[in-house]
Amino acid sequence: MREPDCELCRADRFTHWYHEDDICWVADCEACATPMVVWKDHGAVAPEEAVEHMLGVLSATADIRFGPGGYRIDRHMRQVPGHFHAHARDPDWQRRSWSEPLSVYRGVGGVRETRSR
Ligand SMILES: [Zn+2]
Numbered sequence: 001m002r003e004p005d006c007e008l009c010r011a012d013r014f015t016h017w018y019h020e021d022d023i024c025w026v027a028d029c030e031a032c033a034t035p036m037v038v039w040k041d042h043g044a045v046a047p048e049e050a051v052e053h054m055l056g057v058l059s060a061t062a063d064i065r066f067g068p069g070g071y072r073i074d075r076h077m078r079q080v081p082g083h084f085h086a087h088a089r090d091p092d093w094q095r096r097s098w099s100e101p102l103s104v105y106r107g108v109g110g111v112r113e114t115r116s117r
């Protein structure tokens with residue numbers, strides 16, 4: 001199910017996408033530049049197996065990006081409370097979101113590249 005007015009349902013491919021499967025996708029959040037897993041269905045509450053799958057995929061992504069233990073999973077849904085998503089935040093994410101250019105979409109997976117300023 002999709003919701004036309006929901007930005008997570010629209011799933012714009014703008015920043016780097018780390019992963020995509022039938023249940024979810026993982027990309028850099030446009031607002032805070034940290035890896036974020038997004039459920040492909042619209043709804044705040046996903047089935048438990050889907051949540052486990054999504055948090056597993058997000059952790060695997062963040063293990064590569066930040067190293068195991070170099071981040072925490074943040075399940076608080078501030079900007080889009082009606083659509084399940086979770087962030088993997090490294091301790092430095094706030095400074096990075098202000099100072100680093102956003103990553104760029106070049107297809108799913110592959111090397112993460114940032115925009116030139
Ligand atoms: Zn974010």
Ligand SMILES: [Zn+2]
Binds near residue numbers: 002003007041042
């Ligand atoms: Zn949605």
